[in-house]
Amino acid sequence: MPNAFILPPLPDLPILAALPELMSALAASSRVVLEAPPGAGKTTVVPLALLAAEWRNPEDKILVLEPRQLAVRGAAARLAQLLGEPVGRTIGYRVRLDSKVSADTRVEVITEGILTRMIQDDPALEGVAAVVFDEFHERSLNADLGLALALDAQAVLRDDLRILIMSATLEAQRLGQWLPAPVVSSAGFLFPIETHYLDPRRAASLPNKPADRLAELVPAQVRAALNTHAEGDILVFLPGVGDLQRSARKLEDTLPDHVDLHLLHGELPLETQDAALRPARAGRRKVILATSIAETSLTIEGVRVVIDGGFARVPRFVPRTGFTTLETVPVARAAADQRRGRAGRLAPGTCYRLWTEAEHHNLPAHRPPEIQTADLSSLALELALWGAAEPTSLRWLDVPPAAAFGQARELLLRLGALAELRVGSEELRVETDASTKSTLNSSLLTLNSAKPTPHGRQLAALGLPPRLGHLVVRGQELGHGAAAASLAALLAERDLLRWASPTDTRPAPPDLRLRLEALASGRPPLPGLALHHATLQRARDVARNLTGRLSRTASLPTHQFAHPPVGLLTALAYPDRLAQRETHDRLRLVTGQRVSLNTTDVDPQATFFAVAHLAGTASAPRATLAAPLGQDELELAFAEQITTTDEVRYDPTTQRVTGRRVRRLGALLLDEKVIGQPDAKLVARALLDYLQEAGASKLNWTPTARQLQQRLEFLRQQFPANDAAEPWPAFDDETLTHELADWLGPHLTGLKTLDQVQRLDLYEPLLARLPGGWNQRQELDRLAPAALEVPSGSHITLDYSDPAAPVLAVKLQELFGLTETPTVAGGRVPLLLHLLSPGGRPAQVTRDLRSFWEKGYFDVRKDLKGRYPKHPWPDKPMEHIPTKLTKKRLGQ
Structure with a gap:
């Protein structure tokens, strides 16, 4: 059946030159990207041109997606005006809680979220010839989701469905390669725009906080622009509603009588928004304070001056906390160009940027897509309803972040909107309201997937966030x-x-x-x-x-x-x-x-x-x-999540282990009672918890236990894992504290106080950590002996406190006759000899005993012989009998 729609006369806009190529591309391909800069006329002209396309059945609709309700109504009104009809006939619109459509409607301008509901209800989009994603460069979450669903439906059910993506600043070639799809480019048209930046000296004196900075700059710049420019309206971009209101309060009593002040943001009544968009009456001018709602899709007639505050309000979702907060951030360069373009749509204009030219070069090129920064709970629910077990089963220009998606799925499970699938030996199928969805995504089920519950379907139908x-x-x-x-x-x-x-x-x-x-x-x-x-x-x-x-x-x-x-x-x-x-x-x-x-x-x-x-x-x-x-409300609504446990802890103030039976909802304490006789295992756990917090220094570190720890650390450093038959594990305080439960825990059973713990001998528990058992203990004694027998017959304890230099501290008379320095670690490490005077003080420190006897000894003897005359000071120490006795006791 031939398409009987006849195009009306179209306004002379740059997009007209690209229409033949665009229509040819859509006739040959089901996916096309149209790159058209601001002012090209793509929103005004392209939907009407699609109505006349030969591939469109006369009864089929064109869906045109816009990012905001204001843009939806504005686009519908402009398209209907070109046809000479009221909105609701050939051109209609749908937004949340409002619509104007009829049986005659063939172009529906809708917000992006409306498409999700339409395609979930009818995956094949019967009666729809084309879906047009306008202003796709804004990369809203709903636009990315709608495109993913439309591509999936097109691939399986509707190969004749046209998908046209229109954008002003997106990297069109990247998008065309990803789809893949032909890219059609249109020239734009802007009148010359004079751009002014903030003077660096002025910028240096401003407050750092955006709200304070804008409150100081904007009213002054508006008044200056009114004085400088004798005609035309002024459009001011501010990040949030609060900023609009603060600036309005400073301006409303200071503007000339012939200037009207308007606010423009998405939460205003329709009549207030329309008043801001209408041309000023004859002899009057307008100042419009707007949020980013005015960046795209709208041509505000009469605007000749743009004042850009340079900031935007964006949501930031933090998966670690589950919180979404609004942040005021510097505007991206692409958005700044969109704002600047508002001044040159209908005549030469001027743009005042309230930041320095140097700051402009440091702005980010683009805003990150919302899918990378938003709470994904709505998206996760929609994907589950679609039958997509994982986001990766659909096609995304940017895949949803795994952490945020996982957080979203956990929330939906908690709300009862999703139910985890139990995988058995039988084949699983996704049950859906539309049998076609099962065909679409039956192969996408994974072991970790979840399916929507009836409750989840109710939530999605309401069109609200899942919460x-x-x-x-x-x-x-x-x-x-x-x-x-x-x-x-x-x-x-x-x-x-x-x-x-x-x-x-x-x-x-x-x-x-x-x-x-x-x-x-x-x-x-x-x-x-x-x-x-x-x-x-x-x-x-x-x-x-x-x-x-x-x-x-x-x-x-x-x-x-x-x-x-x-x-x-x-x-x-x-x-x-x-x-x-x-x-x-x-x-x-x-x-x-x-x-x-x-x-x-x-x-x-x-x-x-x-x-x-x-x-x-x-x-x-x-x-x-x-x-x-109230607690009664909380316990009734969340009864299944309340737990009762025995909690036992060591109280360092009373130095006792106390027990209590507690009822909790997560970290919330609902009730507690004292336990008279806590379970022995819980007592041991409480002691361990305290010791892990207080550190290993609270244990009974006898000199023997401390030396054992140091000997083991010495061997670990001397014999790395690749240089030992059995590895020598770490025995430093941090490791011992971290692994306290493993090596000390078994010895705490039956103990009730810290005092009892501090009487434990740590020697055997420490040795038990060695993986090589008895053989490795023998290696320990061979390679790092606790004591060394010296020539006098004494057994001298070695000091391993410095694992790089173990110390033998011994009276030098006890080493007479010994010429070579003793070693440990199988001969690898010579001991650092602290050669002591008869009074027990170091007389010499050396690792070369022979050299000491040959040279240093005589200087030491000269200094000490007169002080200790009762001790032997032979002329030939390397030949003298070693002794720990005085000359009298030696019979000399």
Whole structure:
């Protein structure tokens, strides 16, 4: 059936020159990459051109994905305007909680997350001719997921499905080689843009903190730009909503009467966003303070000046802690170019960059894709629903990081959204709602995979992050569906509360119950607070939508909990952030990590809390939203995770081992009782734990035991593992402390006090560590003897405290007649001789005894003979009889 769609007259945009090549590529290939810089007109022209493609069935749709709701509505309005129709006819759109489509709609502009739901419900995308990924260079998590699913469906079920990836700054050749796909390039068009950087001397005087830096720079630069440029509107890029509001407060009373001030971010009501986008009325100018929402997809008519603050707010997920925090980071060069381009869309323009030119060269080239920095719990659930056991079973431009994906899967298992597969001898199959999915991915199952549960399917259907979906579903089962929906809506949006004073930038009180109260009443819950009314309305819309979709069934009666149990509901969403008070300003999480919270701002009497939001850093997090919960609520909701164990520890203060029976939920202590007679093994373990913390120095190191340790260390250094029949293991204090349980543990059974431990002789336990048993003990005595018999007949203990130079300290008279220096280690190491005077003090230190007798001895004799006349000082020491006696006792 021929395609009857006739293209309307299209605006004269650079993309028109690339259309023939693009349409030819799409006719020959099911995957195409279109590289088109800002201002080329790709969003405006390409969807309409695809409607006229011969390969499109007249009834089939074109799906156009945009990264933001504002861009979705703007693109749909522009496309419908070109057709001379209202939105909802040939051109429609879908975003969360809002859509304008009809039976006549053939181009649907949608947010990227909508595609995931569509393809999960219909893997073959029946009735869809093409999927267009617009602004793909932003690399959102939903865009990467949608592309992976679309490529999988195309490869198996829909080889006729066209996938077009449109991007302004992405490395198109890399993408084309990866797909693989032909790359079509379009010229762009920008009017000349004059670019100004911050003076280095001015930059040196600014605060380091981005918020303070921007609060000082932006209002002054806006006023200067208004004075310098007689016409055109000004678009200002700032990282976050708070920055927009701070700048707005400084500007609103100082702008000329003919200048209107607008804010533009994704949380504003549609009419407020539209007002910021509309051209200024005749005789008036606009200043638009915007977040990165205005970087791409939108042409804001009238803008001739861009002021770029140079920062962006990005989420950072830390798998080690499971926390996601928002960070303000320097903008990437690619994003800075996008922002700069806004000044030259419709006329020559000017861009003021609030950083130095030298700083610009140090900016990162691109933002990292969201898939590398985000919480992947939603992605992990979607992949499980798709039947992909591991991310690597699909195609990714950047594979999800293993650590973050593993953390996400663990969370989903904990929430009951996934169930681990038990692998037996029978063949396993992935059960799905659509039989085609089993065909798609039956070969992708691995031994470590998990499959979605019915509960997981419920969570995905709600379109919320898994945590919040779990809160809604379980809250309904507890009989508090409306409260759960309201709380989930609040947690999905920015904070509802703020301080009424424009100069008060403190965060609002962290008590979540205040937010629920404000949501219900529409009034500030405390004096001095005010509401973000746009957030209030949006949260009410989301809550109303969720409540309408919940089932009416409940497994527990409402009266079992306080009404509403805000802490318990919060804990359902964040089971890894259950917390117990340690001090008035510090909590211990169920994971063991500490977070700061002024508990008097929430409930000064509560012991347990549920934390929803965290700020700060991974090493020093602070709770910004929390609610108290009772121990009865906690124990009922998490009964299966509570453990009862006997804990025995050594108390160095009382010098006794004490025992207690404790009930815990992770690191949270629920209850404890003293144990009168702890198990002997637990007592031994407690003593070991103390000794490992205090160190091996707390043990009974007799001189004999210490010398044995030093002899063994000496042999380890002299005979490395490759130079000995049996290896000589390490016997240093650090190793002995680390392996205390292995060599000392068996000797602690039955001991109850540290005093008893400190009476243990360490000699035999140390020898027992030798792997060669009795034979190696004999080698020890041969190679590193504890004592050496000297010519006088005395047995002198050797000192191995310096393993590089073992010492024989002996009176020199006892070595008369000995000409060669004694050795150890089988002759490898000569002993360091400390030749002592009759008074026991070193008279000479040498490793060459013969040389001493021939030269040094006579100097020593000269110094000592008069002091010790009763001792022999012969003229020929190498021929004299060795002795430890005086001349009188020798009969001289």
